[in-house]
Amino acid sequence: MPPHSCLQNYVNTYKSKSYAAVFLKCSFVNFRVVICRTFSHLCLDLTMNLLPKSSKEFSSAEYWEAFFKKRGTSAFEWYGTYVDHCAVLHKYIKPTDKVLVVGCGNSELSEQMYDVGYQEMVNIDISEVVINQMKERNATRRPKMAFIKMDMMQTEFADAQFQVVLDKGTLDAIMTDESNGTLNNVDKMFAEIGRVLQVGGRFVCISLAQDHILKKAVSYFSQEGWMVRVHKVAESEERAAERQFFMPVFVFVFTKFKKMPGVALKILEVCVDEQDKPLRLESAELLIGAVKERQQYALLRNHLNKKSSTGENVSLMLCDKASGKPRYTLYVVDQPSVKTSRQNHFAIFIVPQGRETEWMFGTDEGRKQLGKSAEFKRLLVAMLHRDQHYESMEAIQSELSGKVLELAPPGLPQKQQVPVLSVGGDIGVRTVQYCGSSEMSGKYVVEDIRGKDDSYFRHLIFLSNVNVVQSEVKLLYSVSQTASQKKKRKDKKKRQPYSEADKSSSTKPGQGIDKSYLCCDHHRTMIAGLALLNKKDSLVDNPFSLLVVGLGGGSLPLFVHDYFLKSSVDAVEIDPSMLDVATKWFGFSQDERMKVHLADGLDYISALVDSGNRSYDVIMFDVDSKDSKLGISCPPPAFVEKTLLQKVRNLLTTQGLFILNLVCRDSALKGTVMAVIKEMFPLIYLQKIEGEVNEILFCRLNADDTSGVNELQKAGRVLENALKKPGTHWDATYSLAEALKKVTIA
Numbered sequence: 001m002p003p004h005s006c007l008q009n010y011v012n013t014y015k016s017k018s019y020a021a022v023f024l025k026c027s028f029v030n031f032r033v034v035i036c037r038t039f040s041h042l043c044l045d046l047t048m049n050l051l052p053k054s055s056k057e058f059s060s061a062e063y064w065e066a067f068f069k070k071r072g073t074s075a076f077e078w079y080g081t082y083v084d085h086c087a088v089l090h091k092y093i094k095p096t097d098k099v100l101v102v103g104c105g106n107s108e109l110s111e112q113m114y115d116v117g118y119q120e121m122v123n124i125d126i127s128e129v130v131i132n133q134m135k136e137r138n139a140t141r142r143p144k145m146a147f148i149k150m151d152m153m154q155t156e157f158a159d160a161q162f163q164v165v166l167d168k169g170t171l172d173a174i175m176t177d178e179s180n181g182t183l184n185n186v187d188k189m190f191a192e193i194g195r196v197l198q199v200g201g202r203f204v205c206i207s208l209a210q211d212h213i214l215k216k217a218v219s220y221f222s223q224e225g226w227m228v229r230v231h232k233v234a235e236s237e238e239r240a241a242e243r244q245f246f247m248p249v250f251v252f253v254f255t256k257f258k259k260m261p262g263v264a265l266k267i268l269e270v271c272v273d274e275q276d277k278p279l280r281l282e283s284a285e286l287l288i289g290a291v292k293e294r295q296q297y298a299l300l301r302n303h304l305n306k307k308s309s310t311g312e313n314v315s316l317m318l319c320d321k322a323s324g325k326p327r328y329t330l331y332v333v334d335q336p337s338v339k340t341s342r343q344n345h346f347a348i349f350i351v352p353q354g355r356e357t358e359w360m361f362g363t364d365e366g367r368k369q370l371g372k373s374a375e376f377k378r379l380l381v382a383m384l385h386r387d388q389h390y391e392s393m394e395a396i397q398s399e400l401s402g403k404v405l406e407l408a409p410p411g412l413p414q415k416q417q418v419p420v421l422s423v424g425g426d427i428g429v430r431t432v433q434y435c436g437s438s439e440m441s442g443k444y445v446v447e448d449i450r451g452k453d454d455s456y457f458r459h460l461i462f463l464s465n466v467n468v469v470q471s472e473v474k475l476l477y478s479v480s481q482t483a484s485q486k487k488k489r490k491d492k493k494k495r496q497p498y499s500e501a502d503k504s505s506s507t508k509p510g511q512g513i514d515k516s517y518l519c520c521d522h523h524r525t526m527i528a529g530l531a532l533l534n535k536k537d538s539l540v541d542n543p544f545s546l547l548v549v550g551l552g553g554g555s556l557p558l559f560v561h562d563y564f565l566k567s568s569v570d571a572v573e574i575d576p577s578m579l580d581v582a583t584k585w586f587g588f589s590q591d592e593r594m595k596v597h598l599a600d601g602l603d604y605i606s607a608l609v610d611s612g613n614r615s616y617d618v619i620m621f622d623v624d625s626k627d628s629k630l631g632i633s634c635p636p637p638a639f640v641e642k643t644l645l646q647k648v649r650n651l652l653t654t655q656g657l658f659i660l661n662l663v664c665r666d667s668a669l670k671g672t673v674m675a676v677i678k679e680m681f682p683l684i685y686l687q688k689i690e691g692e693v694n695e696i697l698f699c700r701l702n703a704d705d706t707s708g709v710n711e712l713q714k715a716g717r718v719l720e721n722a723l724k725k726p727g728t729h730w731d732a733t734y735s736l737a738e739a740l741k742k743v744t745i746a
Helices: 004-015 055-059 061-071 082-092 109-115 128-138 170-174 180-196 211-223 237-242 284-306 364-374 393-406 479-488 500-505 521-532 555-563 576-585 601-611 642-651 667-680 709-723
Strands: 020-025 029-035 099-102 121-125 146-149 162-168 197-207 227-232 250-255 268-271 279-281 314-320 326-334 346-351 378-384 420-422 430-438 442-450 456-462 469-475 544-549 567-573 594-598 616-621 632-634 652-664 683-688 695-700
Touching (some): 082 109, 082 162, 082 250, 099 109, 109 121, 109 162, 121 128, 162 170, 162 180, 170 180, 170 197, 170 211, 180 197, 180 211, 197 211, 211 250, 227 284, 268 284, 346 364, 346 393, 364 378, 378 393, 393 420, 430 576, 442 576, 456 576, 469 555, 521 555, 521 652, 521 695, 521 709, 544 555, 544 601, 555 567, 555 594, 567 576, 576 594, 601 642, 632 667, 642 652, 667 695
Parallel strands (some): 099 121, 099 162, 121 146, 162 197, 227 268, 346 420, 544 567, 567 594
Antiparallel strands (some): 020 029, 029 314, 197 250, 227 250, 268 279, 314 326, 326 378, 430 442, 442 456, 456 469, 632 652, 652 695, 683 695
């Protein structure tokens, strides 16, 4: 029976969601898909003159009598034919089984099963018209097949008479809503199926698995102690197109077990594909989620096969089937303005390991720029995940080839080869040195990666936000050393996280770090801002005090300590784990001029103000918010409230400087924050970090001390020359004057 109402409910469901998380298992990986924009234009062609006025009519005998009179003897195969389902049906139905087909309609499914050897087929339907049609159609060719007018909610069969009950679309037609009357009818149907089935018998249900149907069926039979297994029907795109919609069809196999009092046995499985063993899941919720994710993936794939994803941020996460850990993330980047030729329809870009945090690869804007530069109609950007082993670029291509073509744009020529692009032509280098967990920051990793120009870097990554480098330093090991280490590990299948027992396999904690190199552009700009300090003599040769809130890997306060030899630095860090990481892995250390205070920055500042015993020439805020749901990720909102900023004013010396790293994506919230800062500080210089959301604010207490851009650049050059003392290493890529080149007055 054709449950058209199910399809319209699907459309309404996806129109009401701003995103969907999709999970799909395939031959070697699981797939998760995140759709960051609604497909509001998604439509299904349901224009049929046989549709009822109300979905409730699907469960009435009168509707189906009229339907089959109008339809005639032409078979109605909304959910596919025997050919579509035989691979699954043969697994669970033996030729000798006695099979009850409920709601048979005029489908040819049972006829075709009969023809290949299934002789014990009993078909029932509430429509007398269709039963008479089917009797007449099969009287001569299939004499042993029975067709009986009967209501499946109240059959006349004896208990345990059948080994199999087969349903194609009937449950979907009955359960059109979740009203009490409908649920009562479904319960009657399920109870009757349970009564007529033998122990060990199977209820094989072919369904679209609409949300409320899925939950009801899985919940009912799992609570009854039946084994629940779900197959997604493997169907060609051509067959789906014939059905006029692209929702996948599922086969549920509910196996009746003898109910044991006091024993809550639940066996819940989903079949990844027909070759592999079923995947056992721990709960009904996980099984329901797995089905829903496959439905959403089918919608996405169909959408991408028909039109461009421009304006939508679409990403797919592929996970290793054995471990369930992420292995690839794919981003779909469409460029409709690109003129299409046979050569530039479609390409895949593989981002080397460790490079995924770079702006070009790790942001939507960067990937769009990458797509424009590549000049392909659709570019699929593939990220490689940590804790995964990749043999070579060729192995990655082989692994991804089947799934990449599923996401090809419309109009891709047949047998078209898909170009594979990358940076440098290899998969890059990533070595996880340490995995840890903090009560405040969650799980994190310290890893070494190869960056541009064969330079090596150490990153601190919070796994709650894997595309953001929390802290970064440049390493001094040579390429040959790392290549040698890599060769030693070649015989290992996977790189293991750093452990205390394996220190020999990596550089020693805190060793081999270039402390002169500031990796983060916002750190470079914050240091350049020190040129604004009103010192009569060289800042390098005069003492000044600095308070830094937010330690991270410690590179910012450490640079001040090492290059301004008369400075005194207080760093405040709320998370003790970060001090440990900075010390062991990022070359940070304390002495009489560098002190770390483990405290909440808000409390520490308040206590200093209350004591009245301390003031600073410079105060820097470089502290991230732990709440990713806020529109501001740096600093936390409490650090830019009026009461706290007033305390910052009180801690600054007369000619002091407050430097703030501001990361705010909410324009309204940003306006509010800027208004409060301007109220507290009459003079604010602003420097936007190119390619980033970060904006660095240099806040002064004295509005009369206004310097033009040229003067600021001159001050930057003077400071830089003072820092470049003989015998002191200076990174040639770092120019204080350039860092202040685009400063404006806010």
